[in-house]
Amino acid sequence: MSDINTQRRQFLKTSAGAAAVAIAPGMLLYQVAHGNTQAASSKVRWGMLIDTTQCKEGCNDCVGACNKENGLSGGTKATDPQWIRKIELKDIGSGRVTSLPMMCQHCEHPPCVDVCPTQASFKRADGIVLVDRHRCIGCRYCMMACPYKARSFVHEPLENQNPDVPRGKGTVEACSLCVHRIDKGQIPACAEACENKAILFGDLNDANSEIHKKVRSVASVQIRADLQLNTGVRYQGL
Amino acid sequence: MRLLASLLLCLCIPAAWAAEANAPKLDIGLGGQCVKDTQWMRKNHMHLLKHQREETVRKGIREEKDALKNCVECHASAGDNSVTAREDSFCVGCHRYAAVKIDCFECHASKRKATLAKKDEQ
Amino acid sequence: MADLSALRSMNRLFYVLLALGGLVALGGAYAVFMMEHHGHVISGMNNQIVWGMPHVFAIFLIVAASGVLNVASIGSVFGKAIYKARAPLASLLSIAMLSGGLAVLMLDLGRPDRIIVAATNYNLTSVFAWNVVLYSGMFSLVIVYLWTMMERRMNIFNKAAGLAVFAWRFILTTGTGLIFAFLTARQAYGSALLPPMFIVLSFAWGLAVFHVVQAVIYAWNEKTLDPAILHRKKNLLGVFVIGSLYMVAAYHLTNLYFAHQTAFENFILRDGGMFPNLFWWGYIVIGNLIPLLLIYAPGLGKNKSVMAASLLVVLGAFALLYVFIIGGQAFPLSIFPGYEVSSSFADGQIASYQPSLYEFLLGFGGLAIAFIITTVSVRVLNFMPQDKPYISD
Numbered sequence: 001m002s003d004i005n006t007q008r009r010q011f012l013k014t015s016a017g018a019a020a021v022a023i024a025p026g027m028l029l030y031q032v033a034h035g036n037t038q039a040a041s042s043k044v045r046w047g048m049l050i051d052t053t054q055c056k057e058g059c060n061d062c063v064g065a066c067n068k069e070n071g072l073s074g075g076t077k078a079t080d081p082q083w084i085r086k087i088e089l090k091d092i093g094s095g096r097v098t099s100l101p102m103m104c105q106h107c108e109h110p111p112c113v114d115v116c117p118t119q120a121s122f123k124r125a126d127g128i129v130l131v132d133r134h135r136c137i138g139c140r141y142c143m144m145a146c147p148y149k150a151r152s153f154v155h156e157p158l159e160n161q162n163p164d165v166p167r168g169k170g171t172v173e174a175c176s177l178c179v180h181r182i183d184k185g186q187i188p189a190c191a192e193a194c195e196n197k198a199i200l201f202g203d204l205n206d207a208n209s210e211i212h213k214k215v216r217s218v219a220s221v222q223i224r225a226d227l228q229l230n231t232g233v234r235y236q237g238l
Numbered sequence: 239m240r241l242l243a244s245l246l247l248c249l250c251i252p253a254a255w256a257a258e259a260n261a262p263k264l265d266i267g268l269g270g271q272c273v274k275d276t277q278w279m280r281k282n283h284m285h286l287l288k289h290q291r292e293e294t295v296r297k298g299i300r301e302e303k304d305a306l307k308n309c310v311e312c313h314a315s316a317g318d319n320s321v322t323a324r325e326d327s328f329c330v331g332c333h334r335y336a337a338v339k340i341d342c343f344e345c346h347a348s349k350r351k352a353t354l355a356k357k358d359e360q
Numbered sequence: 361m362a363d364l365s366a367l368r369s370m371n372r373l374f375y376v377l378l379a380l381g382g383l384v385a386l387g388g389a390y391a392v393f394m395m396e397h398h399g400h401v402i403s404g405m406n407n408q409i410v411w412g413m414p415h416v417f418a419i420f421l422i423v424a425a426s427g428v429l430n431v432a433s434i435g436s437v438f439g440k441a442i443y444k445a446r447a448p449l450a451s452l453l454s455i456a457m458l459s460g461g462l463a464v465l466m467l468d469l470g471r472p473d474r475i476i477v478a479a480t481n482y483n484l485t486s487v488f489a490w491n492v493v494l495y496s497g498m499f500s501l502v503i504v505y506l507w508t509m510m511e512r513r514m515n516i517f518n519k520a521a522g523l524a525v526f527a528w529r530f531i532l533t534t535g536t537g538l539i540f541a542f543l544t545a546r547q548a549y550g551s552a553l554l555p556p557m558f559i560v561l562s563f564a565w566g567l568a569v570f571h572v573v574q575a576v577i578y579a580w581n582e583k584t585l586d587p588a589i590l591h592r593k594k595n596l597l598g599v600f601v602i603g604s605l606y607m608v609a610a611y612h613l614t615n616l617y618f619a620h621q622t623a624f625e626n627f628i629l630r631d632g633g634m635f636p637n638l639f640w641w642g643y644i645v646i647g648n649l650i651p652l653l654l655i656y657a658p659g660l661g662k663n664k665s666v667m668a669a670s671l672l673v674v675l676g677a678f679a680l681l682y683v684f685i686i687g688g689q690a691f692p693l694s695i696f697p698g699y700e701v702s703s704s705f706a707d708g709q710i711a712s713y714q715p716s717l718y719e720f721l722l723g724f725g726g727l728a729i730a731f732i733i734t735t736v737s738v739r740v741l742n743f744m745p746q747d748k749p750y751i752s753d
Contacts, residue, residue: 040298076704078406078712087707090700102695102703111545117488118481124298132295133345135477138470140410141488147545149693149705153410153470155401161347163307168345169399170470183300223695227545341473 036183042125045108046177047204047232048191049211049220050100054198057099060086065193066103069178071162081152081167083175084190089238098238101190101199104129104150104175105223106232112142112151121172127204127232128177136171143172147224150174177201204232264331265324267313273303287342306346314350322348370580374739381732388725391718392467400470403719408711409689414468416681417723419536420565421461421730422495423558424677425454426533427566429502429525436522442589445745447522449577450570451506452737453730455499457569460730462495464722487538494532501525510741533559540688547624548688553614557607561677564600568673571597573734574745575667581744585663589747594666598655601673605648608680620697627691628683632710635687638679647676686713 066084067074076082084103090096110129112121120135121142131142131151143151151174154167161167164180178188186192191199202211214220220234272279274286286304293299302308313328314321321329322343329348333340394402405412428450435444466472483489505521508514537555544550571593578585612629615621628635651669654660690711695701701708737743 036298036300038299039293078408078706079401081407082705085703085705085707087696087701087703089696092698092700098699102705102707114485115488115542116483117486117492118477119483120477120481122296124296126298130295134291134295135474135481136471137474137478139488140470141486141539143407143410144543144549144689145545147693148695149408149707152407153400155406156399157344161345163310163347163349163351166345166347168341170396171345172470179298183298224545 036185040124040126040128040183043205044126045204045232046127046182047106047202047211047234048177048188049200049202049214049234049236051198051200051236052098052100053237054196055099055101055194056196057088057097059099061193061195062086062101062190062199065189066175069162069181069189070165070176071158071160071167079155081154081173083150083152083173100235100238102148102150102223103190103233104177105148105229106175106177108230108232110229111145111147111227115141115145117141124179128179128182129174130176130179131172131174133166133168133171133173138170138172140172147227147229263326264328265315265317265326267315267321267328268311270312272312273308306342307351310346310348311350314348319350319353320348374735378732378735381728381735384724384728385732387721388464388467388723388728391721391725392472394718395468395722396472402716404713404715405719406711406713408706409686409713411685411689412713413715413719414464414722414726415685416678417726418461418464418468419685420677420681421457421464421726423533423536423562424565424569424674425457425461426498426529426536427562427564428453428457428570429529430563430566431570432505433522433526433529436519437526442592442747445747446570446574448506448509449574449738449743449745450566451502451509451525452743453570453573453734454502454566455506456730456733456737458495458499458502459733460726460728463729464726467722467725487535487542491532491535491539494528494535498525498528498532501528530559533562540684546688546693547615547621547691548628548684551611551614553607553611557604557611560600560603560607561680564597564604564673565677567593567597567600568670568677571666571670572674575663575670577738577744583744586747590663590666591661594655594661594669597666597669597673598652601648601651601655605644608643620694624691627710628687632687632690635683635690639683639687642679643676643683646672647679648673651676689713 063082063084063086064074066072070083072081072083084101087100087102089098089100091098106127106129108123108127110121110123113123113129116122117139118135118137120132120137121129122132123129138153140153143149143153151172153172154169157169158167165176167173178186178190181188187201188199191201200211200214202209204212204215206212214236215234218236220236221238222229222231222234274282279286287306287309290301290304291306293301294305309329310321315323315327318324318327321327325331325334329340329343332338403412403414431443431450432447432454434440435442435447466475469475478489478492501521501524505518505525508516508518508521534555537558540549541551541554542549574585612625616625628639630636651672654665654669654672690713692701692706692708692710695707
């Protein structure tokens with residue numbers, strides 16, 4: 001292998017990189033102006049890695065950010081929707097206390113999608129599990145099937161919804177991973193709001209992404225792994 | 239009941255089209271150029287919207303031009319910033335006239351985003 | 361003269377009954393209107409107890425609708441004459457209860473106006489969607505079956521239709537059981553025993569409803585049921601009741617056998633407040649033991665006590681379904697086994713549920729629909745069992 005060859009490769013790489021850097025902002029600008037006209041790709045698998053050792057007991061920042069972003073009231077009556085909630089865990093054996101946020105785990109094999117009679121519950125190509133509120137008939141079978149109690153039913157008529165997040169009475173809803181933000185190239189509101197950076201968001205399939213590397217290097221678990229749903233949200237430090 | 243009602247509605251619609259000539263006066267909103275030809279929109283806006291929502295919700299294709307938000311941004315009244323607040327509001331007038339009932343604004347915001355944001359800050 | 365006035369007062373009674381049924385159905389319609397206007401906040405259901413009282417009524421009606429056909433099947437599939445004479449009435453009851461149950465289920469939806477969506481977007485993996493097909497199929501099959509019985513020229517197809525109904529009804533009740541059996545994440549459900557359990561329960565509940573209605577029709581027509589027939593049918597009810605008791609016991613015992621389910625069983629059978637009470641007193645004592653006593657105790661087992669036994673079996677059915685559906689959801693979902701959990705979303709807590717008046721109105725509305733269909737049909741067509749003077753088999 002000659003030196004020249006390596007140099008040539010190096011040059012090609014650099015210039016390709018430079019070209020990418022030059023074009024990318026243009027692409028971004030285009031996206032902002034016209035919306036993301038690309039369909040979600042099945043090469044991507046959006047997910048989260050939640051570091052419970054960084055999650056503070058009593059801190060509710062992620063919940064507050066979610067409520068604000070998605071226009072939830074923040075009420076905690078039994079009939080109020082909650083897309084994300086903080087759970088405090090106490091190990092019965094050792095007494096160790098852990099705190100973590102719980103939301104839709106965006107399963108690869110979501111039970112809610114299996115049971116939905118109208119295909120309103122569906123998994124987008126990039127792994128986000130959503131409710132198509134135009135098809136949902138409000139039967140609540142998905143809520144029965146979800147192992148994480150991630151879904152809520154809208155029990156009351158709503159007003160003044162966020163234009164980016166339509167919500168309405170009589171349908172089931174849940175964490176959408178802030179799909180409207182993801183499609184704009186932003187990260188979910190909860191991940192952005194966490195001061196301790198306990199929520200790492202990214203593409204589990206992208207070998208260069210931080211989340212991909214971290215999931216490979218640190219021990220993480222899926223909740224109710226026994227059900228073999230292959231969740232997109234993973235927890236570390238449990 | 240509802241089924242019966244909607245059947246009756248379907249029967250009424252051709253009649254409504256026939257009476258197109260004296261359609262109600264509408265508050266068009268900001269004006270400018272609609273996303274498609276006006277004539278075409280009059281007849282086909284529901285197909286456009288329903289196609290668009292499948293594309294956006296299920297596939298993640300967000301063509302902002304055809305988004306419902308965008309219709310509201312442009313068509314909301316210059317007076318009250320809404321497409322549904324009054325009898326002659328853009329998305330109300332025709333539908334009332336043609337006896338069509340839409341539920342879109344039970345979930346979707348019927349006001350301009352800017353005015354909603356302002357209200358949040360207050 | 362006396363005869364005529366008696367006839368007239370019977371006639372009046374019929375319209376009074378019909379009006380009462382209509383009133384209750386109207387109450388149901390009112391509940392639907394209110395729930396659609398205000399949303400499900402006015403029901404007792406919430407994000408923890410997502411299925412409530414309406415589902416107890418609906419599932420009872422649907423399960424009993426399948427079970428009542430047992431009477432018809434014994435007649436047409438196994439060729440027993442006394443059952444054959446009762447097949448038309450059984451089929452009618454099945455259609456009536458199916459209509460009532462489905463109406464409740466549908467009107468409880470968050471968006472009942474979108475029911476057409478359920479027909480146009482079909483999800484092959486959803487048990488719910490299968491059930492939509494099973495219910496509508498059953499409906500049409502039973503109507504055809506009735507037709508083959510009532511129209512002389514169609515009699516030749518009677519046997520085939522009877523067989524089809526017989527098979528379909530097994531699949532249907534299996535489907536109802538599967539709705540719960542597939543919920544593997546929840547401790548209360550996700551058991552392979554549920555479909556057979558529901559099938560046996562349906563036999564008992566269906567026959568109980570049949571007995572009640574038959575007794576009323578005989579009384580109305582001032583006829584008495586042949587004691588020999590009563591004797592055979594009450595024994596059948598006894599066998600079904602014992603069978604369902606066995607299935608329910610098997611379900612709970614297998615749960616107790618699996619270590620991770622014992623907490624749930626302790627809750628339902630011992631510690632869960634109203635749930636163990638309803639289970640032991642409501643289902644076991646009122647719904648099984650007393651009826652068995654009424655059927656088998658020497659000196660009892662006459663017309664009145666069989667009627668009472670049947671009514672108690674129905675009451676017990678509601679108790680069992682309440683414990684099964686509400687109790688099963690009230691027990692906290694185990695998301696983090698081995699941890700004590702708490703949150704703002706009732707994690708680790710027993711969920712509370714207060715059924716509201718609207719839910720009862722809706723449920724009774726379903727019963728009223730079944731009642732109206734039955735009363736009117738019995739009045740208009742001849743559903744009175746026609747027994748031959750002797751019993752051949």
